[in-house]
Amino acid sequence: MTYHLLAPFAVALSFLAACDRPSPMAPPFLGTWVCDGRTYAFTDTTYTSATAAPATIAAVRPVGAASYVLTLAEGYRIAVSGVAAGRMTLSDTATGETSACLRA
Numbered sequence: 001m002t003y004h005l006l007a008p009f010a011v012a013l014s015f016l017a018a019c020d021r022p023s024p025m026a027p028p029f030l031g032t033w034v035c036d037g038r039t040y041a042f043t044d045t046t047y048t049s050a051t052a053a054p055a056t057i058a059a060v061r062p063v064g065a066a067s068y069v070l071t072l073a074e075g076y077r078i079a080v081s082g083v084a085a086g087r088m089t090l091s092d093t094a095t096g097e098t099s100a101c102l103r104a
Helices: 004-020
Strands: 031-035 038-042 046-047 055-064 068-070 076-083 087-092 098-103
Touching: 031 087, 055 076
Parallel strands: none
Antiparallel strands: 031 038, 031 098, 038 046, 046 055, 055 068, 068 076, 076 087, 087 098
């Protein structure tokens, strides 16, 4: 009897766990990163920097193996490169400033 009551909960938990993972087609930079001590977050629609409110991502352009340029709605661009094994480089395309990042 206990098994029958727990089975729906087990199914629900496995579904929720699967929803938390990015899809295989999702860009590998999605998630939360710590870059030179500051936290940044990327979803499929927003970029949140350490010091600003979330910004809408207007476009994502692949520019090589594991490298992307993100254009934000207001026209600002950032680049992420070398995305692999929980590491990447975040670059400000306007200033050229770069930060080494680790997945949080």
